[in-house]
Amino acid sequence: MQEKNNSFDFVDNGGVTSPAGFLASGAVAGLKQSGNPDMALLYSEKDCSFAGTFTSNLFCAAPVRYCREICEKSKTVRAMVINSGVANACTGLEGYNNSRKTAEEAAKILNVEACQVLVASTGHIGDQLPMDKIVNGIRLGAETLSSQGGAAAARAIMTTDTCPKELAVSFTLNGKKVTIGGMCKGAGMISPKMIAAPHATMICCVTTDAKIDNALLSTLLASSVENSFNRITVDNDMSTNDTVIVFANGCSDVEIKKDSAGEKIFAEALNMVTGHLARAIVYDGEGVTKFISVEVSGAGSDSDAEKCARAIANSPLCKTAWFGGDPNWGRILAAAGYSGAKFDPENFTLFFDEIPVIKGGLPAGTEESKMAEVMKRREFAVKVDLGEGQSSATVWTGDFTYDYVKINADYRT
């Protein structure tokens, strides 16, 4: 049977509770001085297959260690508890025990097995979770779980984010509707490099009512994360807490099988959700006023393409020039030149969106005013062709602004 692979629908105001069988809530546990919601619960009415990717930071947080264990030992999960305000990172054995206790308390309250509960935390590093507030927050969250609760959950996981980030996409397979929803947070300490299990504090939950086994879900998630969250940077600082979990509860009665046409469609929908959410993190990055897609092609290897794209995307001089609207392409060339990617400067080509800037390593003759026009756009692409080979890579980044400094110099004051 030939499946259509281009019939995706965006769900109005969609999020993690758009797929059938998922409930969520957001509550005030009292972890944030602001009094804003800081406790998100996600709950599935049926057992879920699942997969996760986690930070590769050596100082991974306690909830990351706990979730990795759950990923190894549990075949199904039912719920996830996410608190904001306290990262529970660099908290030693006490921190680990608090993550475990969080899962256990949630399990009791939600009447599921403890090994079916995942946990995530985001916020300040180094403080212990105040467990009385955590447990009270879980109780409050459990009382308000709802199939309309996705938006509240997305709001409760925010830290320096200025807006919640969520999306849901649906498609039809074998005559039945399948939905994938997602929410994420993250604005600073964003440079994820997650490994079959990612890095920045970004936290993302993806839900789907498809039926799909853990192994295939894990493979599809790893690939999807590699091309979404692992391709963004705000500040080149990899977090201790990055976590992406995907839950699949099968409530659509549609099974996604390996090497099937359905797998391709599901993977495409999953990539739409993770790609959208990853870009949303950069759009809402700390102090970010511009979204820049650094697209490197013509590299001799994937590694060279990525090195070059990351060097440009993370260059403080490029990022401040973009903030200033200054088409200072010399800084881009300098970053490419120190990136470690191999290329011949005489074959280097650079475009700002559709505007040629450098050809053959030399100015293309475009008036600077035309380049400056591109720099005024809210979103533009820096396109590099290294002229060496066929490999390419894209990294999404933001500009570097006064507000970035303000947010991070005043983080706790």
Added chain:
Amino acid sequence: MQEKNNSFDFVDNGGVTSPAGFLASGAVAGLKQSGNPDMALLYSEKDCSFAGTFTSNLFCAAPVRYCREICEKSKTVRAMVINSGVANACTGLEGYNNSRKTAEEAAKILNVEACQVLVASTGHIGDQLPMDKIVNGIRLGAETLSSQGGAAAARAIMTTDTCPKELAVSFTLNGKKVTIGGMCKGAGMISPKMIAAPHATMICCVTTDAKIDNALLSTLLASSVENSFNRITVDNDMSTNDTVIVFANGCSDVEIKKDSAGEKIFAEALNMVTGHLARAIVYDGEGVTKFISVEVSGAGSDSDAEKCARAIANSPLCKTAWFGGDPNWGRILAAAGYSGAKFDPENFTLFFDEIPVIKGGLPAGTEESKMAEVMKRREFAVKVDLGEGQSSATVWTGDFTYDYVKINADYRT
């Protein structure tokens, strides 16, 4: 003969003209819109042995390419022309020819061989040198060459620098006085990785009246640069133009021979000069208000020690926290954790100067107010012990401030 190795004198207001036989000047060629001096000449009354280290950026500037050739083909040099305002980088064959022409014109005016003249440029990338202004600047500079001209030259090479940077040190060997002088510039695009030939635009000239052959001078310079300029970062952006040249004219009648006691003393004095000048660049780094020495010890390898130190020294989150006076040590741990250095987080130790912050991967129990006191210092050390081995590395860095953004978002406006 036993040499004393601790009898160094700092020359009052010392610089590149402190060693015997060196003249210098600073002139206004008209390259800077500000009308400030932008042309420095350095001239030796006698032939000099010499050595250079240069940026490892693939987009190395025309003067860097030209100087590398001179390093290969010339046995002695007599002069150096340094312009600020225009970097002559990414300028193709025309740029290269302009560097060559600069050297040739200077040679005529100074009555030396063209192959005895070195050139360096710093400023905006992408513009061609205005050769009429360059030649006129050299003429003006030649007319005012003086054994008191070091300070004027040091001022003429400044770009976003707020102050000139120079130093001279002298010592006695075999009853005769030897002097080493130096000047440098650099405030942004500072993350040199110079190879026997560095990276940031930092430019440095070192002069000495010792007699020393090119091979030994080159060896000593490479080692000295590795432990000075290659250990600093302002913004992690390696320049296209980094250049360090050392000139030795022998006017002291003291010869420095390989494997002699004199070599050790000379090397020590050279390291004092390059170390001082390198630190001065960070002190005067764009927008920098604090000088931070990131000192990593206990690493399993030199490479791990350097990776860890560089990750912390370049972390935007650490640098903004230091600006804010926030002892946010979680950011330091996160940077160490993603640096790629191998270590066990449970053996991680962190001090801010004399104040213990982390022991065994956990808070040392120091009150945050005590840590915050350290953060108020103009200069402090972030001391990490990875608990893995015996290797260590230090990287000097600055904080990340509103002024950094201002300077670089407004560079040309």
